[in-house]
Amino acid sequence: MEIINDIHGIKAVISKIKSNKTPDFLSESEANNARNFHTTVKGYKATPLVGLNDLAKELGVSKIYVKDESYRFGLNAFKGLGVTYAIAKLLCEKLGVEIKSINFDYFKLPEVAEKIKDIVFVTATDGNHGRAVAWAATQLGCKSIVYMPKGSSLRRLQHIKDAGAEAYITDVNYDDAVRKANEKAEEIGGFLVQDTAWNGYEEIPNWICQGYTTMAVETLEQMKLDGVTRPTHVFLQAGVGSFAGGILGYLANKYRGKCPITTIVEPEKANCIYKSALANDNKPHSVTGNLDTIMAGLACGEPNVVTWEILRDFAKAYVSCPDYVAARGMRVLANPTGNDEKVVSGESGAVGLGLVSLLLEREELKELKDKLGLNEDSVILCISTEGDTDPVHYKKVVYDGKNQSIF
Numbered sequence: 001m002e003i004i005n006d007i008h009g010i011k012a013v014i015s016k017i018k019s020n021k022t023p024d025f026l027s028e029s030e031a032n033n034a035r036n037f038h039t040t041v042k043g044y045k046a047t048p049l050v051g052l053n054d055l056a057k058e059l060g061v062s063k064i065y066v067k068d069e070s071y072r073f074g075l076n077a078f079k080g081l082g083v084t085y086a087i088a089k090l091l092c093e094k095l096g097v098e099i100k101s102i103n104f105d106y107f108k109l110p111e112v113a114e115k116i117k118d119i120v121f122v123t124a125t126d127g128n129h130g131r132a133v134a135w136a137a138t139q140l141g142c143k144s145i146v147y148m149p150k151g152s153s154l155r156r157l158q159h160i161k162d163a164g165a166e167a168y169i170t171d172v173n174y175d176d177a178v179r180k181a182n183e184k185a186e187e188i189g190g191f192l193v194q195d196t197a198w199n200g201y202e203e204i205p206n207w208i209c210q211g212y213t214t215m216a217v218e219t220l221e222q223m224k225l226d227g228v229t230r231p232t233h234v235f236l237q238a239g240v241g242s243f244a245g246g247i248l249g250y251l252a253n254k255y256r257g258k259c260p261i262t263t264i265v266e267p268e269k270a271n272c273i274y275k276s277a278l279a280n281d282n283k284p285h286s287v288t289g290n291l292d293t294i295m296a297g298l299a300c301g302e303p304n305v306v307t308w309e310i311l312r313d314f315a316k317a318y319v320s321c322p323d324y325v326a327a328r329g330m331r332v333l334a335n336p337t338g339n340d341e342k343v344v345s346g347e348s349g350a351v352g353l354g355l356v357s358l359l360l361e362r363e364e365l366k367e368l369k370d371k372l373g374l375n376e377d378s379v380i381l382c383i384s385t386e387g388d389t390d391p392v393h394y395k396k397v398v399y400d401g402k403n404q405s406i407f
């Protein structure tokens with residue numbers, strides 16, 4: 001393990017790939033099952049893979065791709081992929097049917113709808129996941145209850161209510177809001193649909209991770225159409241790590257010993273994956289307290305215990321970033337170079353590209369750039385996991401220059 005210490009607040013741990021044992025639940029065939037199911041969900045369409053060719057040229061690499069998840073199911077974020085798949089798997093289990101034999105509309109058949117109509121889904125969220133749970137539950141004629149951490153955006157709360165949930169902003173942080181949701185589900189006999197795993201609660205979050213693999217499957221198909229065989233470098237942002245673990249687990253299965261060089265990116269005040277890598281004892285470690293960051297979707301202090309092992313074993317670097325890195329990413333994507341397309345990317349969506357832009361541009365970060373092997377042949381993939389989910393804050397950053405870069 002090597003440590004790169006504090007370059008304008010950016011810190012990194014570089015590690016060796018630790019295992020050949022890829023996670024079976026994120027195999028290519030599991031990913032194909034999820035993708036096939038998603039194609040049956042109303043409004044399904046592959047989200048755009050935007051090639052930022054002029055930015056790549058300017059920054060001296062072969063390609064920079066940004067997968068734009070703001071287009072996913074009209075929800076402005078990627079989370080609907082995990083929720084639809086996990087809820088469908090859960091209902092299939094209850095109804096005694098195989099997911100491969102049904103589609104999303106199966107649950108709307110009158111005789112099936114009658115059986116599931118009293119089900120209540122409960123969750124905690126910093127916004128995007130809860131909105132997706134509310135949206136999916138409403139489509140299935142079920143009820144949903146959603147808890148948000150203190151300080152959550154009122155606009156995000158409203159989106160969740162508009163999608164049909166009973167929703168509250170609590171006075172606790174994200175991880176405690178998850179505990180609250182769990183208690184509520186037990187109290188009312190509902191189902192907790194949480195996008196993180198802990199010991200004894202793994203099945204639903206693993207289904208959620210399987211749902212996320214659809215982004216990777218689509219991306220590789222889209223790259224092929226652009227004449228590119230695969231990414232050499234992937235930057236994945238992490239809250240609890242389910243998103244990053246889902247994508248990296250799939251890539252590790254697909255490419256076996258030749259997985260793309262993957263960097264996990266987190267906000268400095270909620271850097272539980274970075275802290276776990278730094279501890280170097282193979283175990284997940286938590287960050288507690290306010291988890292104060294503009295990257296609301298990444299403001300989680302306790303790693304998913306299942307995906308932590310994937311991130312530990314298959315990622316190359318773990319980078320802790322101050323908020324200005326995300327803000328820079330939002331502005332770079334909002335102000336495209338040359339003929340590149342604009343991408344509207346929110347705080348948690350843009351931090352990966354923000355880091356890439358600094359790594360490739362700033363001499364101070366050259367050591368990290370070299371350790372990652374970034375050069376003129378690199379094909380870089382970032383996933384913009386949300387659009388302007390807090391439009392007021394988006395404008396403060398993009399129009400007013402909030403969270404200015406300190407380079």
Ligand SMILES: Cc1ncc(COP(=O)(O)O)c(C=O)c1O
Nearest residue numbers: 238239240241242243297385386
């Ligand atoms: C926009 C966005 N990006 C990334 C993430 C990170 O996902 P995870 O918590 O699975 O690491 C989230 C989680 O809420 C999110 O909302």
